Amino acid sequence: MTPEEEAQLKRARRGRNIALALVLIGFVALFYAITIVKMVD
Amino acid sequence: MTASANPALPAEWRDFFALTKPRVMSLVVFTGLCGLLAAPGTIHSVLGFTAVLCIALGAGGAGALNMWWEADIDAQMKRTAKRPLPQGRMKRTDARDFGVALSVASVLLMGIAVNWLAAAVLAGSILYYAVIYTIWLKPRTPQNIVIGGGAGAFPPLIGWVAVTGEITLMPVLLFALIFTWTPPHFWALALFVKSDYAKAGIPMLPVVAGEAATRKQILAYSVVLLVVSLAPWWIGGTGPIYGVAALALSGAFLALAIPVALRRAVEGDAMKPEKRLFSFSVFYLFALFAALVADRLILGQGALS
Structure with a gap:
């Protein structure tokens, strides 16, 4: 794996982790x- | 070869988002929301939001399963070749698992938060699209679009059932409306992109039955659409706002379908009438469902509490 590929892998993984967290x-x-709505009902 | 074509690299979140067919989903969310808003009765806005979210998640899951199954076909067509799987941007099994996860989550959430009848219809619609349509019938029959239209027709029915908890004639008519609208909508498109489907081996009607038969069927469905779209008004399910809108919109639809039915494409044809009918058909569905909701909110009592 080249350094560029590793950087891209990290960027993609970070993006996915942030999306999943959201x-x-x-x-x-x-x-x-x-x-809350169900308890009020 | 670029690094992005290497399947060993993890897919970006945008690739997973693309699997859910966001553009199709906008229509699904809109018609689902309209079914929910047009239904008699009330639903808390949080639960109404959840119901529409579940319809969207379910449609996204079904879309992902469709792309998982059709990756090889998509690779052969210009319109779909840029999708994540044909581009090799993610593993096929990841797409499958993502689709299953979205589908299961949407059905369970709908059942727990809204009601189990809506959840059951949602589950049925996902299975219908992913299995009966995508896997079984689409590669086998030129009537595939008629059958596929059934999948797209579920959202307003589910939205309605989320509010009322029962299946009555009105939501079934909304189902019938989209069911009838889909074939002329899609065949108008297929008339000007047919070469792609032939290459991928999908038996689209213009390829199999010929252009003349397709044009005749577009007209036939447009006539049926006029009747079906007016039925909710005739049975007293809506007021005149919807009725007049349906008459005007379906009349215009039919008026645009007639030149499509009567002409034949020549060499180097710009296919203007077909493109016009296709563009109008998208506007038609948005406008008609907007009229349905306007009718309920202005003349009847609203659905949201």
Whole structure:
């Protein structure tokens, strides 16, 4: 693996990790909201 | 060879996003939301949002499974050759797993947060698109677009059932509306990109049955579409806002389909009437569903609490 390829690998992995973190935070917030709504109902 | 063509490198998040067919999803989200807003009854806005999100996730999962299965076909067509799998930007199994994960998550979330009938219909629509359409019937019959239209017709039905919890005549008519709209919409496109499908071995109607038969069927479906689009008004499911919009839009659709049906392409044809019908067909669906929601919000009682 060339240094350029390694840099690209790291960049792609970092981007995916950030995307996954945002998705997980979004789901945590959504499940919290759903739970509150269901309890009020 | 560029580094991006090396499948050993991890795919970027954009590649996974591309697997969900974002452009198709915009139509799915819109019609699903309209079904939800047009339904009688109320749903909390958080749960309504969740329902539309589940429809989008399910459609994305089905899209990813479709691309997983059709990677070899996509590689042969100009329109689809740039997709992540034909470009070798990710592993095939990653696309499959991503599709399955999205599909399962969407159905479970719909069941837990909204209701299990909506979840069941969502599961059915994913299986219908990924298995019955993509794997089984699309490579086997020139009526594949008629069958595929069934998959695209589910979102408003699911959105409606998310609110009401039951399947009645109105959401079935919305299903029938998109089901009838898809063939003329897609065949108009297929008339001016048909060479690509022939190369990939997909039996599209213009390739198999010929141009004349395709043009005749476009007209036939446009007539049926006029009747189907007016049915919600006739049965009293909507008010005159939708009724008048349906009459005008379906009338215009039919008026654009007639020149398409009567002409034949010549050498070096610009295919203007076909392109015009295709462009209008996209506008048609957005406008008609917007009219449906406007009818409910202005003349009836809204769905969101």
